[in-house]
Amino acid sequence: MGKPVKQQNSFLKKLLTTRSFSILVVLIALLIIFTVFSPGGNFINAENIKVLLAYGSEFSIIALGVGVLMIAGEFDLSIGSILVFCSYLFLIFFKLNLNYFVVLALTILGGIALGYINAIVTTKGHIPSFITTLGTMMLWRGLTLWFSGGLQQACDVSSSSAFLSFLNGTIGGVFPVQALWFIIVGIILGLLLHYTRYGNWIYATGDNADAARAMGIRTHIVKMTAFIIVGILCAFVAGMQIARVSCFTSRTGEGWELKAIAACVVGGTSLRGGIGDMAGIFLGAFAISVIENGLVVLRIPYFWTYTVFGLVIVFSVLSSMYLEKQKWAQK
Amino acid sequence: MTTEANQNSDMVKMVDIHKWFGRVYALRGIDFNLKRGETLGLLGDNGAGKSTLIKILSGYHVADRGEIYFDGKKALIHSPRDARKLGIETVYQEQALAPNLSISRNIFMGREPLKGLGLLDKKVMDEESMQALKHLGLRLRSPDVPIITLSGGERQGVAIARAIHFKAKCVILDEPTVALSVKEVNEVLEFIRQIKREGISSIFITHNLYHVYDIAERFVVMARGRKMADVKKEEVTRDNLSDLVIKSAMVE
Numbered sequence: 001m002g003k004p005v006k007q008q009n010s011f012l013k014k015l016l017t018t019r020s021f022s023i024l025v026v027l028i029a030l031l032i033i034f035t036v037f038s039p040g041g042n043f044i045n046a047e048n049i050k051v052l053l054a055y056g057s058e059f060s061i062i063a064l065g066v067g068v069l070m071i072a073g074e075f076d077l078s079i080g081s082i083l084v085f086c087s088y089l090f091l092i093f094f095k096l097n098l099n100y101f102v103v104l105a106l107t108i109l110g111g112i113a114l115g116y117i118n119a120i121v122t123t124k125g126h127i128p129s130f131i132t133t134l135g136t137m138m139l140w141r142g143l144t145l146w147f148s149g150g151l152q153q154a155c156d157v158s159s160s161s162a163f164l165s166f167l168n169g170t171i172g173g174v175f176p177v178q179a180l181w182f183i184i185v186g187i188i189l190g191l192l193l194h195y196t197r198y199g200n201w202i203y204a205t206g207d208n209a210d211a212a213r214a215m216g217i218r219t220h221i222v223k224m225t226a227f228i229i230v231g232i233l234c235a236f237v238a239g240m241q242i243a244r245v246s247c248f249t250s251r252t253g254e255g256w257e258l259k260a261i262a263a264c265v266v267g268g269t270s271l272r273g274g275i276g277d278m279a280g281i282f283l284g285a286f287a288i289s290v291i292e293n294g295l296v297v298l299r300i301p302y303f304w305t306y307t308v309f310g311l312v313i314v315f316s317v318l319s320s321m322y323l324e325k326q327k328w329a330q331k
Numbered sequence: 332m333t334t335e336a337n338q339n340s341d342m343v344k345m346v347d348i349h350k351w352f353g354r355v356y357a358l359r360g361i362d363f364n365l366k367r368g369e370t371l372g373l374l375g376d377n378g379a380g381k382s383t384l385i386k387i388l389s390g391y392h393v394a395d396r397g398e399i400y401f402d403g404k405k406a407l408i409h410s411p412r413d414a415r416k417l418g419i420e421t422v423y424q425e426q427a428l429a430p431n432l433s434i435s436r437n438i439f440m441g442r443e444p445l446k447g448l449g450l451l452d453k454k455v456m457d458e459e460s461m462q463a464l465k466h467l468g469l470r471l472r473s474p475d476v477p478i479i480t481l482s483g484g485e486r487q488g489v490a491i492a493r494a495i496h497f498k499a500k501c502v503i504l505d506e507p508t509v510a511l512s513v514k515e516v517n518e519v520l521e522f523i524r525q526i527k528r529e530g531i532s533s534i535f536i537t538h539n540l541y542h543v544y545d546i547a548e549r550f551v552v553m554a555r556g557r558k559m560a561d562v563k564k565e566e567v568t569r570d571n572l573s574d575l576v577i578k579s580a581m582v583e
Binding site for chain 1: 389410411412415416421423427428429430431432436437439440441442443445449450451453
């Protein structure tokens, strides 16, 4: 009789002490605040939710990859620049009059190459990825600006309705397909991280690379695949963005690198690697999108976004550290 | 089986090992052997070359000259992966475990069992981890607990349980008792006795000959990149051994 009750308690305790729980609380609080304070229920209306899910998911999808990379113990500050470079690649391939799916596939190959370059410089050159990707961040952005002349260029893919509905459609006319992609990528990376051998290698590599190596794990390959996952996601989102806005802009992705790290940290990922989970990263990425959207809807000046980001980051990290301490103190 | 021959043959044989680090001549022609089922104490002051020698055996460094034979065959060990494939397990202070990962994920690190579709077989990992720990006489609450919550002695226990579970042929214990309380030291020494009972060869590296004297059957003393002494336990008392280590370190 007493046992099931106890089990229920321990389940509740487990839920309450998971790192991702604090971000869930933050997220719900944000949703309530924005719902209550938005003028005329602007936040919760169907049109805004559609915008939030379609636009926000672009950033969030990339943040999921950054989370995996951070668990492996590395950073990628170049995501915004990989994104813009891949957008430009998309534009080039688009001009060749290829099938748009082929254009996307070629762009993804480009993303793989850029991720690979980050990985090779970091692992073979023994350079901290913070520095490597700071360099590639400037390099890819700079090259893109040079090649494109910093101009917007039309890239209208609407002639292929299949391509449009693949990346910028809705499901049942309501649910943006971008949000579906966000969920799919979250599930795939979650499975990868928590239920596969490779996932265990990612954690081990980020937590103690020496131990991982002593146990026969090829840590440089683990890191390389994580960099490449980020590259693939950036390229995919580049295609997604072009499908939505029908043009190439050289300023896309600016400031995303730190926002992605913030999303992961808010979701309970450690800056030192080895700690984090996909549920937390997913919620963290979504929370960042919600904040950006909510503040716009509330018609609060843009600079407040950073203030709110700052408060949310500090609060969630403090609370998740507190909860973690509680968890192991009780055991 | 040719048990007689096997018992007397060498599990590890290192011949004329030299190693330079830049201008530092770290190992100056070391001959080293470890017999089957033997527990060997490797002694010497800091900088004597113990760790370098052992890191060559475990694949962290590659010798500039010399040969290694493992289990009777010539072995080329260029990475920890190579060493592990041969059955050389290391129980290092800082390098053996991932602190934030669970016990079972640590025990199966790099050798995770799979069920269909390439998914981890968590159930097997958890059950076998608990069995391996129990076998060592270590009772821990749950295989899900991260290593960071364990005591120093328990951590060594997890690493040793892993070595035994995967049927290592040679276990390298690099300062396993350093920075532990007296109670924990005794715990760890008991784990090492279990390695011996399993018939696994082991190399116990330490400064503290009081920890190693009771357990090891033979002692190798190193100083400044050279082997200074190689004695069986029958040949030395604890005090002799202590003198030997000190004198070796003093010789110019």
